[in-house]
Amino acid sequence: MKPDDWHLHLREGAVLNKVLDFSSKVFSRALVMPNLSNPVISPLKAMEYKKEITKRLGRNSEFTPLMTLYLTESTKPQIIKELKRGHIITAIKYYPAGATTNSTNGIKSFKTILPVLEEMAKNDIPLCIHGELPGEEYDIFDREKLFIDLVLDRIISIIPDLRITLEHITTLDAIQYIKHANKNLAATITVHHLMLNRNHMFQKGIRPHYYCLPVAKREKHRKALLQTATSGNKKFFLGTDSAPHLSRDKESDCGCAGIFSAPYALNLLAGIFEEEKKLDNLEKFVSINGATHYNLPVNTNKITLVKRDSPIKVRNHIKVNNDKVMIFGKDFDIYWEIKLPKNESF
Numbered sequence: 572m573k574p575d576d577w578h579l580h581l582r583e584g585a586v587l588n589k590v591l592d593f594s595s596k597v598f599s600r601a602l603v604m605p606n607l608s609n610p611v612i613s614p615l616k617a618m619e620y621k622k623e624i625t626k627r628l629g630r631n632s633e634f635t636p637l638m639t640l641y642l643t644e645s646t647k648p649q650i651i652k653e654l655k656r657g658h659i660i661t662a663i664k665y666y667p668a669g670a671t672t673n674s675t676n677g678i679k680s681f682k683t684i685l686p687v688l689e690e691m692a693k694n695d696i697p698l699c700i701h702g703e704l705p706g707e708e709y710d711i712f713d714r715e716k717l718f719i720d721l722v723l724d725r726i727i728s729i730i731p732d733l734r735i736t737l738e739h740i741t742t743l744d745a746i747q748y749i750k751h752a753n754k755n756l757a758a759t760i761t762v763h764h765l766m767l768n769r770n771h772m773f774q775k776g777i778r779p780h781y782y783c784l785p786v787a788k789r790e791k792h793r794k795a796l797l798q799t800a801t802s803g804n805k806k807f808f809l810g811t812d813s814a815p816h817l818s819r820d821k822e823s824d825c826g827c828a829g830i831f832s833a834p835y836a837l838n839l840l841a842g843i844f845e846e847e848k849k850l851d852n853l854e855k856f857v858s859i860n861g862a863t864h865y866n867l868p869v870n871t872n873k874i875t876l877v878k879r880d881s882p883i884k885v886r887n888h889i890k891v892n893n894d895k896v897m898i899f900g901k902d903f904d905i906y907w908e909i910k911l912p913k914n915e916s917f
């Protein structure tokens with residue numbers, strides 16, 4: 572069955588134009604993140620953003636962008652019923668203020684938003700969480716565990732009925748917490764966190780294109796993610812967190828976080844599952860578990876992956892305006908190829 576991407580940054584304007592095809596030709600649906608420079612904080616803005624995306628899709632495109640709303644401390648509980656009725660958004664996104672790209676309008680204290688979360692639980696609207704406790708005083712490698720212990724665990728104990736996706740998890744601690752939590756908690760895992768540990772960011776020099784948030788952790792965490800993602804456990808599924816940034820913004824004095832992984836995400840995953848001898852579980856991870864968590868039908872359309880005898884030619888970057896966006900995958904041998912319908916290419 573065709574896969575879905577449960578965490579995707581498509582951006583706007585020129586970048587959106589250039590990156591959309593990579594997801595829309597391979598994935599059936601994607602949960603589109605709302606952290607634009609002017610974030611998607613209202614249903615109206617979500618509708619406008621959806622229109623901006625859909626007008627760029629080809630006439631015969633089978634792709635559906637699923638929209639998210641950016642939660643702020645000013646989001647009103649009353650808006651939730653309206654959202655439920657309008658079927659405008661699929662989930663609401665919780666960014667701790669200062670945790671990542673465009674998160675300044677995010678949440679400072681989870682206590683402020685408890686009434687909104689209560690209303691979401693009543694109306695069965697899922698919450699997606701960037702699970703890191705921001706703050707200079709916290710070691711960057713500990714921020715996911717701290718968020719789980721000090722925020723997530725408290726939210727779940729107050730509102731156990733709220734459906735939650737802990738996004739782009741990076742630690743064994745998160746895996747263990749999720750496995751033991753109630754059925755309403757699930758998690759996305761990215762392709763890059765299955766492939767990179769923290770040393771890769773410093774391999775023979777500093778590698779800005781391997782820097783993302785949450786930052787890659789120790790090898791033991793990567794191994795645990797690998798084992799969990801390929802296990803078929805229905806609480807874990809793919810969210811690529813493909814996050815394009817212009818090279819000049821990443822290769823700078825203060826380079827920003829994000830890895831553009833959409834172009835080879837599925838190809839790389841096929842290789843990973845094959846190596847783990849778990850190809851049978853690939854469909855669960857990319858096509859079934861996420862849809863089940865979001866209470867949506869599993870796709871019926873299909874996609875074909877073919878294993879080549881020699882590595883395929885991997886593109887290194889795409890051009891955007893006078894700059895480029897580097898593509899994740901160029902440092903690896905990729906043997907799996909996606910067979911697109913005749914007359915289609917990227």
Ligand code: NCD
Pocket residue numbers: 580606671672701782783784785812814815828829830
């Ligand atoms: C994302 C981005 O660039 O929007 N960056 C990242 O490193 N993952 C934001 C996010 O999901 O944290």
Ligand code: ZN
Pocket residue numbers: 578580604812814
């Ligand atoms: Zn993201």
